[in-house]
Amino acid sequence: NAGVTQTPKFRVLKTGQSMTLLCAQDMNHEYMYWYRQDPGMGLRLIHYSVGEGTTAKGEVPDGYNVSRLKKQNFLLGLESAAPSQTSVYFCASRGTRKNIQYFGAGTRLSVL
């Protein structure tokens, strides 16, 4: 049982490049979330989804896009990366019965 899997684990981008982070969960969870974690700050919500085909903005959505075409996958896209997007990104999922989030291992992204 893999739980929540994030790919890639590490990435270095140049300013202006684009990339997609993939989150996959095998727990049949309805809710999925993308967070960023920066030093001295709590996890901040970028975007989330309450089900297949739905997405919603979180606290810090600018510069990011997401898609949830399949229930098990939640993609986070950076169209034109900026140094301010250097961060550790976490994906999480939760079911409708239990209000507990399950996190992926994180993706460390550096934008030069």
Added chain:
Amino acid sequence: KNEVEQSPQNLTAQEGEFITINCSYSVGISALHWLQQHPGGGIVSLFMLSSGKKKHGRLIATINIQEKHSSLHITASHPRDSAVYICAVSRNTGNQFYFGTGTSLTVIP
């Protein structure tokens, strides 16, 4: 102002010491969560509580709804307890969680 405040930010303890980490929140919640993040590792949920007290091994979590305050206690601390402990709340409305900035705990042998 953050909805969730934790203290202390950093904590160093000797092995065997009793440890307390505090969390205060300012919004109505459906539940409070304590999470653990190991260096370089992912984040795991330790407790979810909406009232009273929960215990798991050497870890105890308490919550006082009236005072909007929760504590995480570690008894007989061990170096393997070294991690960042994060407090989070889920609201009565909406689907979002709100996170504290974490408490970095180091337990010295």
